[in-house]
Amino acid sequence: MKTINRRHFLKASAIAGAGLALAPKLSFAQGTQSNNKPVLLGGRKPSYNFSRWPIYDQTEEKALLEVLHSNKWGRLNGSITTKFEAEYAKIHGTAHSLAVSSGTSALYTMFGALNVGPGDEVILPVYTFVASYNVVVLNYALPILIDTDIETFQIDTKKMEQAITPQTKLLMPVHIGGSPADIDTILAIGRKHNLPVIEDACQAHLAEWKGKKVGSFGLGGAFSFQSSKNLNCAEGGAITSNSKEFIDRCYSFHNQGQGGTGTSYEMGSGVRGTNLRITEFQAGLLLAQMSRLEQQARKRSENAAYLTRLFNEIPGITPAKLYRGTTNSAYHLYMFRYDQSKFAGLSRDRFIEALSAEGIPCSRGYGQMNSSDYVRGLASNKHYLKIYGEKTMKEWLERNQCPQNDKLTKEQSLWFTQTMLLGERSDMDKIAEAVRRIQKFAKELKK
The missing domain is CATH 3.90.1150.10 (Aspartate Aminotransferase, domain 1)
Known part of the structure; x- marks a missing residue:
């Protein structure tokens, strides 16, 4: 490339x-x-x-007080979160946005909407924050860690395609450091193998590829508003997508498997859901922070x-x-x-x-996540041994060799x-x- x-x-x-x-x-x-x-x-x-970081003034103070005095502090009876979602979708050029409780929650919600689970494999870079790995194993799927393009610090797309198997469920590139991964190549791989692409854009607010914001290319994009991020409210996250069907499934998953009314189940029989909602206070802070x-x-x-x-x-x-x-x-x-x-x-x-x-x-x-005790320990996890067997888990350790990232x-x-x-x-x-x-x-x- x-x-x-x-x-x-x-x-x-x-x-x-x-x-x-x-x-x-x-x-x-x-x-x-x-x-x-x-x-x-x-x-x-x-x-x-x-x-100090974050930077703030009376704009943030006013936003917090407005929510406080509204007596509507949660998204289910407030209106600030909906307003933030509309603004966030607008600046990213996407049709939809869904605010959630963290960047990890954004990824986890999309995995839930796609029904990722045991037996599935997810392809992601080895050079990333551990949350990218955690959302895979939280679903008892198998994380396939791909070596690094040493000149860019991004996922090596040449090795990415080589890692695809019949068990591959999705591709999850990370725009590490806020710089876009090689999006065109990744999308082409996804189309060739009929695999959805989920963009981990948690560090990449307003990053652009050919004039379009990241998070608008794949089926969905995940963003983080954790306290170190360029846009933050201490904790929080968002999903961007151009698919209404997908964003609706994400909404249902993050809202206990229910629709916006809280009464009707939207996801279908046997599909999981949980509570990953953001608060109105966080949404208000984000709107204020977006002004800068x-x-x-x-x-x-x-x-x-x-x-x-x-x-x-x-x-x-x-x-x-x-x-x-x-x-x-x-x-x-x-x-x-x-x-x-x-x-x-x-x-x-x-x-x-x-x-x-x-x-x-x-x-x-970041270091050598693939060789850390935390990650290597997955090979002896009793649940993974039950699902995949000892032979597969030993092979998994070998598949995760990343010599360029080591260097x-x-x-x-x-x-x-x-x-x-x-x-x-x-x-x-x-x-x-x-x-x-x-x-x-x-x-x-x-x-």
């Missing part, structure tokens, strides 16, 4: 002054130069101040593109690439790779320590979170300058 660097896709856009005032600020000490020593070697510690969503998204994109230009000039720092169809990344995460050979053999952990001392939080990101996560992967990209452009200069400073003194930092 062809990929492009982040710097080639950004469209120039201006941010209103009010939006700039709301953005978190990164403040570093003035006069920092590349010949100054890093903090770990006795250099001056930069001053910095991350603004587009401004913040533009700010992240501008800063990410600029930071990428700076990082491309530093040997050993390689920003994650975007597929050619990407017209916007949500940049929930700014992902990049680290090559210690270009830093005099300075280990990745020591690099993170040095960068953190400079006042720049940095993470290794990425053991040696190279790093990321910044989305709040780092809500500062000023000068902050991006200072981040890059800190990396150059660490590189210059890498030999001394090793000691």
